Amino acid sequence: MRAKICGIKDENTLRFLVDHKNSPAFIGFICNFPKSKRFVEIDKLRYLTNINKKNSKFVAVLVNPSEKILEEIKNFNFDFYQLYDVSVDKTKVIKNTYKKKIITALTIKEKKDVDKYKDYLNISDIFLFDGKGYEKSISFQHSFLADLPNNIEKMIAGDIKYDDNLDNLKKIANIIDLSGSLETGNNKDLKKIDIFLNNLKKTNDKN
Numbered sequence: 001m002r003a004k005i006c007g008i009k010d011e012n013t014l015r016f017l018v019d020h021k022n023s024p025a026f027i028g029f030i031c032n033f034p035k036s037k038r039f040v041e042i043d044k045l046r047y048l049t050n051i052n053k054k055n056s057k058f059v060a061v062l063v064n065p066s067e068k069i070l071e072e073i074k075n076f077n078f079d080f081y082q083l084y085d086v087s088v089d090k091t092k093v094i095k096n097t098y099k100k101k102i103i104t105a106l107t108i109k110e111k112k113d114v115d116k117y118k119d120y121l122n123i124s125d126i127f128l129f130d131g132k133g134y135e136k137s138i139s140f141q142h143s144f145l146a147d148l149p150n151n152i153e154k155m156i157a158g159d160i161k162y163d164d165n166l167d168n169l170k171k172i173a174n175i176i177d178l179s180g181s182l183e184t185g186n187n188k189d190l191k192k193i194d195i196f197l198n199n200l201k202k203t204n205d206k207n
Contacts, residue, residue: 007038131158
């Protein structure tokens with residue numbers, strides 16, 4: 001099981017992540033959602049994504065992105081675009097135009113919401129199953145994901161704590177996505193990040 005740490009907005013945290021002995025597989029940046037306290041302005045985003053990512057992949061988190069923001073970031077050092085509220089047709093256009101791997105983010109309230117992944121099967125590289133909260137971390141019943149096929153890459157988010165027992169999550173997801181639970185106040189807490197990344201390593205080592 002791999003980790004995505006999302007909502008990075010400062011250089012110190014980013015360097016801590018990429019230099020960590022158990023660095024996360026994915027690091028996410030909020031590119032076009034100013035309502036979020038983790039939103040990064042375009043000039044700072046350009047600077048941060050030029051930092052050597054080493055073993056991690058950089059993810060642009062985009063909520064129904066306009067052509068303007070897509071053009072602004074097209075040459076930034078992103079590996080994946082994580083798309084919220086984007087239709088199947090628009091997702092195809094974005095993938096074909098910008099040649100990025102796609103994480104389709106589906107917000108889950110009821111079990112039937114999970115089935116929307118089928119519409120994106122031939123486009124998306126990873127499926128993120130998230131709570132309905134967007135910038136607020138809201139949980140959903142993880143049992144909704146129990147019947148998903150093993151041949152899709154599943155990422156899970158929504159009210160997962162940095163010190164949770166991760167064994168149960170490993171049964172249903174390939175990747176876990178944390179943001180808010182790694183913060184103290186409005187900023188990422190390096191101690192919490194360290195505990196989480198080491199905890200994930202231990203979970204993987206014993207299974």
